[in-house]
Amino acid sequence: MNFDFSDDQKFLKNEARKFLQANCPTSQVRKVLDDDGKAYDADLWKQVAAQGWLGAAIPEAHGGLGLGHLELCVIAEELGRAVAPIPFASTVYFLAEAIMLAGSDEQKAELLPKIAAGEVIGAVATSEGPGVLTPAALQASVSDGKLTGVKVPVTDGDIATVALVLAKENGKPGLFIADLTGGPVSREVVKTLDPTRDAAKLTFKDTPVRRIGAAGEGFELLEQVFDRAAVLLAFEQTGGADRCLEMAKEYALERYAFGRVIASYQAIKHKLADMYVKNELSRSNAYYGAWALNTNAPELPVAASAARIAASEAFWFASKENIQTHGGIGFTWEMDCHLYYRRSRQLSLVAGAPRVWKERLVSHLERRNVEAA
Numbered sequence: 001m002n003f004d005f006s007d008d009q010k011f012l013k014n015e016a017r018k019f020l021q022a023n024c025p026t027s028q029v030r031k032v033l034d035d036d037g038k039a040y041d042a043d044l045w046k047q048v049a050a051q052g053w054l055g056a057a058i059p060e061a062h063g064g065l066g067l068g069h070l071e072l073c074v075i076a077e078e079l080g081r082a083v084a085p086i087p088f089a090s091t092v093y094f095l096a097e098a099i100m101l102a103g104s105d106e107q108k109a110e111l112l113p114k115i116a117a118g119e120v121i122g123a124v125a126t127s128e129g130p131g132v133l134t135p136a137a138l139q140a141s142v143s144d145g146k147l148t149g150v151k152v153p154v155t156d157g158d159i160a161t162v163a164l165v166l167a168k169e170n171g172k173p174g175l176f177i178a179d180l181t182g183g184p185v186s187r188e189v190v191k192t193l194d195p196t197r198d199a200a201k202l203t204f205k206d207t208p209v210r211r212i213g214a215a216g217e218g219f220e221l222l223e224q225v226f227d228r229a230a231v232l233l234a235f236e237q238t239g240g241a242d243r244c245l246e247m248a249k250e251y252a253l254e255r256y257a258f259g260r261v262i263a264s265y266q267a268i269k270h271k272l273a274d275m276y277v278k279n280e281l282s283r284s285n286a287y288y289g290a291w292a293l294n295t296n297a298p299e300l301p302v303a304a305s306a307a308r309i310a311a312s313e314a315f316w317f318a319s320k321e322n323i324q325t326h327g328g329i330g331f332t333w334e335m336d337c338h339l340y341y342r343r344s345r346q347l348s349l350v351a352g353a354p355r356v357w358k359e360r361l362v363s364h365l366e367r368r369n370v371e372a373a
Contacts, residue, residue, distance in 0.1 A: 005074060013074040016053075020082040023047055026336045032085040032196045033339070039159045039198035045086045049118025054092055058100065063113030069228075073235045073290045080239030080315075083343045085196035087121050087156040089236065089350065093229040095122030098164050098175065101228070102213035102221050107177065111162065123160035123180075124351075125151035125202055126222065132356060133166070135219060140167035142176060146206040153190045155350055157200030164225075165209065172216035176209035183207035194342035226351045227304040231289035234304075234311035237347050238282045241311070244318035244340050245275045248325040255327075262325075271325060275318045282307075282314035302368065305361035312354045315344040 005013070024044055032038050048054060057072045058064025065071075072092070079088055096115050099107055114120040128139055129152060140149025147167055154163070163178045178185070180202075188201040213221040249272055252263035262268050289307035292300040319341040323330040330337050348354060 005070060009070055009074050012071055013078060016075050016078040017081070019047075019051065020078055020084065024082045024084050026083070026339060029083055029085050029196055029339055036195075040087055040156075040196075041085045044084065045118055045121075048084075048086060048088065049116075052116075054088070054096075054118055055112075055116025057092075058096060058112050058116050062108055063116040065116075069231075069294045070290055072232060073286070073293075076232045076235040077239035080236035080343075080347075081243040083196065083240060083339050087123075087159060087198070089229070089233060090124060090156040090160065091115060091120065091122035093232040094124040094225060094351075095120070095162060095164050097228045098124075098212060098221070098225045099177075101224060102175070104212075107210070107212065111177075120162050121156060121160045123154050123156045123163045123202075124225075125154045125157065125163045125178075126166040127151060127153060132352075135173050138166065138168050138173055140165065140204065142167045142169040142174065142209060142211075145208060145210070147176060147178060147204045147209045148206060150201065150203050152201035153192070153199045154202050155346075156198045157202050158187050158189050158198050163202065164212070165204070166218050166222055167209075169211070169215060173218035174215055175212045175218045175221050177212055178204065178207055178209045183209075192346060194346035196339070196342070197346050223301075227300050228293060229351055230304040230308040230357070231286065231293045231300075233347060233350060234282065234286040234289055234307035237311035237315040237344070238279065238286050240340055240343055240347075241275075241279045241282060241315040241318040244315075244322040244337075245272065245279055247337065247340075248272060248275065248318075248322045251326055268325060271321050275321050278310075278314040278317050282310045285310040301364045302361065305357050305364060308351075308357045309354055309361065312344075312348040312357075315340075316348060319344040 028041060032041055052065045053075050055064030056067045056075060057069050060066040099111055111120060126133060128150060140147065140151065147165060149167060161181050163180055165176045165178050166173060167176055184205050185207055186203040190199040190201055192199045252268050253261055255262045285307040289303040292303035323337045323341060326335060326337055329335055
């Protein structure tokens with residue numbers, strides 16, 4: 001059994017890293033962070049589209065490269081290392097995956113080529129405020145093909161052109177595609193810890209929508225989409241965590257205290273070792289998820305949950321310990337450490353917080369044990 005990426009996939013990974021080092025340095029990320037009127041890096045978005053990354057997993061018949069999910073995983077990892085300020089996850093991990101999974105032939109032919117070309121920015125609108133959303137608590141509703149309700153917070157909601165929306169239809173949950181450029185939709189920017197990723201409150205009032213997938217199966221379909229996205233997010237988080245470890249190690253080897261580099265002190269050694277262990281745990285779970293996603297294995301729900309939990313923990317821990325390793329200067333917002341800390345917090349809440357994924361993992365394991373008995 002092969003537990004590593006192929007040479008071609010490693011080559012793609014290296015080229016992606018070179019491209020992002022040249023076109024998305026942290027100084028570029030800070031331009032989005034420091035500019036209240038700039039929600040994302042539009043130039044980088046166009047460049048990424050020109051590289052074909054948006055269509056990496058989209059079939060060639062629909063304008064993509066048709067490479068597959070493993071190639072998308074290596075791209076996701078490099079985007080995480082660079083904390084790229086673009087709506088890649090919302091558009092590719094969620095919207096494109098949902099359309100490829102359950103979209104009609106018409107929906108695929110219409111939207112997938114536009115996603116691959118960077119002409120569509122996606123958003124997934126499920127949350128309606130604090131707490132875990134359940135079928136009973138769902139308030140947004142669709143009647144006669146028109147959506148009414150409020151979704152908050154919606155990542156990339158203020159810049160999105162198309163949203164994937166969870167709403168009730170005839171009392172049952174369904175997933176719908178809403179065109180945010182033509183229908184009656186009001187948007188209100190929501191401030192978060194990470195301004196390099198846009199967030200908004202979307203208010204729909206008789207907004208025309210189209211259902212995706214079968215009627216009444218919105219939650220089941222959304223879980224499948226979230227499982228796929230969780231694996232890709234895990235790679236993005238793992239990439240960010242690895243970069244945090246590199247930053248901490250590099251600083252520890254050049255910073256002197258009492259005549260010695262601080263890397264020689266036991267406290268710093270233990271800190272870096274703990275980061276490394278969590279990062280490797282995250283990577284192993286992400287690889288398991290990548291295998292399950294690429295082969296459409298029945299283990300995907302378990303693998304995706306484990307990857308999501310391990311990656312969220314690793315990125316948060318690495319970003320926090322990176323700040324601690326940098327000592328006094330690490331506590332200032334001007335240090336790049338905080339770009340990763342902000343992103344770790346933002347990514348950990350996309351598609352549900354870690355505690356939600358822990359509950360899902362336990363439920364999947366219990367169900368599997370019952371079926372095996």
